[in-house]
Amino acid sequence: MQRQNQGMAWEIAEINVGDEVxxxxxxxxxxxxxxxxxxxxxxxxxxxxxxxxxAKPGDELQLTGEVTRIDEDDRKVTVKAGGLVTVDVDAISDWTPVPRKKTVLRDEPD
Known part of the structure; x- marks a missing residue:
């Protein structure tokens, strides 16, 4: 599932470590x-x-990387795109959540 920013800020609570932005x-x-x-x-x-x-000066490019840290209080996301870059969540232009397995956590009898 890929999401496009339609001029509105991402819900930072939806973004997780490991997602691609x-x-x-x-x-x-x-x-x-x-x-x-x-x-x-x-x-x-x-x-x-x-x-x-x-490429020439003035061109816009997409810098893509993996989310490594999320600061919900300051609404900042750290992205590993070559080096680590920390930006406001509003700077994200595209976001692809990583599929996650749902694991049931329960004790099994021995």
Whole structure:
């Protein structure tokens, strides 16, 4: 089940560790080593990614990664996308929950 953000914030209570999320980033500058510096919404640090072919400054790209931490009080999510990036839940542009097994927890007689 894949969900698209339709201009509204995700319900942070629905997002779980291990889910896959995407963040829309903007290319700021292409570097000589085949990387691009990008701007990540609500992330106040420099970040670079491998530059896709034909990328140019101003292009919007999808940075996809796995959720590693959720802070419901501050409405922030940490995503492992190369390195760890902590962003506001509103910065998530796409979200795919990971299928989970429902396990019944009960004691079995010996």
């Amino acid at each position: 995407s963040i829309t980033v903007t290319v700021l500058k292409l570097l000589d080593d085949g990387r691009a510096t990008v701007s990540i919404p609500s992330y106040g640090f420099p970040y670079s990614i491998p530059a896709p072919k034909k």
